[in-house]
Amino acid sequence: MSNPDKTIRIAFIGLGERGRKALQLMQPVEGACVAALCDLSADNVQAALELLAATEGSAPRQPLCADGPASFHAVCQAEGVDLVYICSDWHSHVPIALEALRAGKDVAIEVPAATTMTGIRQLLTTTHETHRRCFMLENACFEQQFLDALAAIRRGDIGELVHAEGSYYHHLDDRWNPWRLDINRRCRGDLYPTHELGPICMAMDIGRSDRLQTLVSMDTAAVTGPHIYKEHVREAAPDFLNGDHTTTLLRTARGRTILLKHDVMTCQPYERQLTFLGTEGRITLNDTGRPSHDEMTLAMNRHLIESLRTGEPFAISVTDLATWCAAIPLSSESIEKGFAPVPYPDFYG
DSSP: OTTTTOEEEEEOOSSSHHHHHHHHHHSSTTTTEEEEEEEEOHHHHHHHHHHHHTTTTTTOOEEEESTTTTTTHHHOOOOTTOEEOOSSHHHHHHHHHHHHHHTEEEEEEEEESSSSHHHHHHHHHHHHHHTTTTEEEOGGGGGGHHHHHHHHHHTTSSSSSEEEEEEEEHHHHOOOHHHHHHHHHHSSSOOOHHHHHHHHHHHTBBTTTTTTEEEEEOOOOOHHHHHHHHHHHSSSTTTTTOOOOOEEEEEHHHHHHHEEEESSSSOOOOOEEEEEETEEEEEEEEEOOOTTHHHHHHHHHHHHHHHHHOOOSSSSSSHHHHHHHHHHHHHHHHHHSSSSEEOOOTTTT
């Protein structure tokens, strides 16, 4: 229901580096206010409270605060919360989102929103059953250079789009969290594809005039991972699974192709690149870490809050969320089957 003057009361769950940055970049957004703060760590909750207190021009707030393993239950069930904004570790995204949806809350989930096909289907089903709204916080879709490229593609400036490529190179170095290291130890595949696949799917009109049909992935040996694990955890990891570099190729029903490259292991410089190849030209975008990240997150947050206030559709639907996240389990399945092609589910059908 449209209510352009409504204030969206937000509960932030997960207040580590990413969560506190999200909290900070919500402060300038008109129509948003902080209703609750939640994290496993009481120190993280306190740091978030101090961030709020230090926000220039902000009115004093008394948000609900909760910490500890079961704290998210209280926040999801709390009165006075409209939106649950989830920035916790990947394992907890789906359980928190499901509880919030069933409690009558809308949810916004950091990327990747879900990493298993079961979790993806649970988010889809529960969103539809509860008639709530579910948004994936993929800020790459709100970067100005991409939006300019998207407009050019839709104008036909490069002719018909036939192929796209996306790379995510981000050596995490001292930013490795134990849970993320553990995921890379236990899983093979492209574990973080949506920064590239989301914008590419938008440009290719996936889910509307085309759909993803086939995926095949191949990875290198896990050369660097065991050394990183031993350095950070102080334990040997001969069973470390994720390769140094993973390459994924997708084909659409209309015969277009997508190439994704993922590497968080090797010591190459940060790079997030997109290339769109058309019959009459090419557009290449490159983000080497310049300060556009805050700008695109702020633009995303404004879109999220405005959509909730007006009832307008999200730029990223829950079906888009499912389609983009599915590359994670499908890439793993392809590798486990000997780098074999696997069919891509049609979540839009």
